Amino acid sequence: MLASENSSSHPVSFILLGIPGLENSQFWIAFPFCAIYAVAIIGNIAVLHIIRIDHTLHEPMYLFLAMLATTDLALSSSTQPKMLAIFWFHAHEIEYHIEYHACLIQVFFIHASSSVESGVLMAMALDRYVAICFPLHHSSILTPAVVGKLGAAVMMRALLWVSPFCIMVSRMPFCPNQVIPQPYCEHMAVLKLVCADTRVNRAYGLFVAFSVVGFDMIVISISYVMILRTVLGMPSGEARLKAFGTCASHICVILALYIPALFTFLTHRFGHHVPRAVHIMFANLYLLVPPMLNPIIYGVRTKQIRNRVIQGCCGKLP
Structure with a gap:
């Protein structure tokens, strides 16, 4: 991003380099990125459409899945x-100057969407816990109203946690060199361009990351410990296998989100010896792979969604 000619604290424009070190390969790298993006868009829209038209899927698990697809x-x-x-x-x-705010809007949507996705995965873990540990009370505990309140709480948390560091950055002066060495605006990348003390911003960013991901992972871990205890206590091997099967897709989605997210987050702050191209590629995959994998994982492992897809493609169920 380029600084303004009159040394304004806000830049007139930004320069997004893409992937430094791979400039000559970016044209070809874009093709798999485009394919992944297309699969993510088609897959998540298909999941939303199936859940919308099939009233038998208006249950907590699928309502949370619809929230996940929207976030993706x-x-x-x-x-x-x-x-x-x-x-x-x-x-x-x-x-143009207005795009400075567009960059901060992108920062907000990236981090807010990540926060919402993590929160929805936490809510889905609670849903699996209630369904397996209290199957007779599942529908009375997780009513549509409760599901809606959980979704609203997750969105409100993202809004209240992420907005402050966007506002703080918007009020700080920027250095003359307004070049971001990656293909999108992200909090830490934008913060490195600020010509002022950013310790408060960095501390708050760490607080947001650890409070969101840390809290969600603790709830997810406790839920699955309780699920594991209940499943291992089931007398039937078939029942245990079925219970594990209902959690398998959720666990895959959790791993697909948290592993690249944690790598990207820790590399930004502590991985100074990690090659920049490797870091940026992982950061891009963190934003692309989970939205692509989520509808595929749930489409393959969820019978109702799988049958709807087959019916839409072939005109009949197997």
Whole structure:
């Protein structure tokens, strides 16, 4: 991003480099990125459509899945169109002063969507816990109203936690060199361009990351410990296998989100010896792979969704 000619504290435009070190390969790298993005968009829209038209799927598990699909659409679409424009059309610069705010809006959507996705996965773990440990009371505990309140709480947490560091950055002066060495605006990358003491911003960023991910992972871990205790106590091997099967897709989705997310987060702050190209590629995959994998995992492992997809494609159920 380029600083303004009159030394304004806010830049006139930004330069997003893409993937430093792989400039000559970016044109070809964009093709698999585009394919992944297309699968994510089609898959999540298909999941939302199936849940909307099939009233038998208006249950907590599928309502949470609809929230996850909506979040995945927001997460991937907040970065990929601009990224593909950089890779294919060399549209590195975001021009005009208003786009400074567009960069911060992108920062907000990336981190807010990530927070919401983590919160929805936590809510889905609670749903699995109630379904397996209290099967007779599942429908009375997780009513549609409770599901709605959980979804609203997750969204409100993202809004209240993420907005402050966007506001703080917007009020700080920027250095003359406004170049971001990656294909999208992200909190730590933008913060490195600030010509002021950023310790408060960095501390708050750490607080948000650990309070969101830490809290969600603790709840998920406790839920699965209780699930494991209940499942191992089942007398029937078939019942145990079925219970594990209902959790397998959720566990895969959790791993697909948290592993690249934690790698990206820790590398930004402590991985100074990690090659920049490797770090940025992982950061891009963190924004692309979970939105692509989530509908595939649930589509393959969830019989109702799988049958609906087959019915839509082939006109009949197997």
